[in-house]
Amino acid sequence: MEFRELEQVRPEEIEKRSFEIITQELGDKKLDPEQELVIKRVIHTTADFDYADQLVFSPHAVKLGIEALKEGIPVITDTNMGKAGINKKALERAGSSVHCFMADEDVAEDAKNRQTTRAHASMDKAARLSKECIFAIGNAPTALVHLHELIQEGIIKPRLIIGVPVGFVNVIQSKEMILSLSDVPYIVARGRKGGSNVAAAIVNAMLYQIS
Numbered sequence: 001m002e003f004r005e006l007e008q009v010r011p012e013e014i015e016k017r018s019f020e021i022i023t024q025e026l027g028d029k030k031l032d033p034e035q036e037l038v039i040k041r042v043i044h045t046t047a048d049f050d051y052a053d054q055l056v057f058s059p060h061a062v063k064l065g066i067e068a069l070k071e072g073i074p075v076i077t078d079t080n081m082g083k084a085g086i087n088k089k090a091l092e093r094a095g096s097s098v099h100c101f102m103a104d105e106d107v108a109e110d111a112k113n114r115q116t117t118r119a120h121a122s123m124d125k126a127a128r129l130s131k132e133c134i135f136a137i138g139n140a141p142t143a144l145v146h147l148h149e150l151i152q153e154g155i156i157k158p159r160l161i162i163g164v165p166v167g168f169v170n171v172i173q174s175k176e177m178i179l180s181l182s183d184v185p186y187i188v189a190r191g192r193k194g195g196s197n198v199a200a201a202i203v204n205a206m207l208y209q210i211s
Helices: 011-026 033-046 061-070 080-085 088-094 105-114 118-129 141-152 171-179 196-207
Strands: 055-057 075-077 098-100 134-137 160-163 186-189
Touching (some): 011 033, 033 055, 033 061, 033 196, 061 088, 061 134, 061 160, 061 186, 061 196, 075 080, 075 118, 075 196, 080 098, 080 196, 088 196, 098 118, 105 118, 134 141, 134 196, 141 160, 141 171, 160 171
Parallel strands (some): 075 098, 075 134, 134 160, 160 186
Antiparallel strands (some): 055 186
């Protein structure tokens, strides 16, 4: 059996080399300069070039997200995996923080009493934390659906919604609800693809642009 020849790359240069390969494989595809680093970071995380077409950005969503992070606006995730994937040193340098309420006892009790999901109940808790948050949703479409409800009711006004839940049940519908918003910035992965790793990658891509 023959093996492909290994590239000789120093450990500290692996990420740089990965981005060079991504740029090469994108070929002549033109990316919006404001969105480029986010798209490439998601491709780097997933090795899935479909995201070059499937990520949908509201006008200046990346710029607005970076500004919000620099103002210390908190990030809310719908999984502890998503929370763990966000670079804490970069977050601290930006003056922001990240929270996930999915495992909180009061969220579990609220979800049980109201016969809803923990993701739904965790969005209510986030709304009590701050009217202005960045939401990074990579797993639960019910979180996006309830966010849409809270926005329509005027309870919250997110500075940015990252809507990238993965799966089959109500995933596409929940994303389309966020795409229908006209006054809330969003970054959405259209279709079934996504995940907590994608949500974290988008946040990190914005954080890495803050000096």
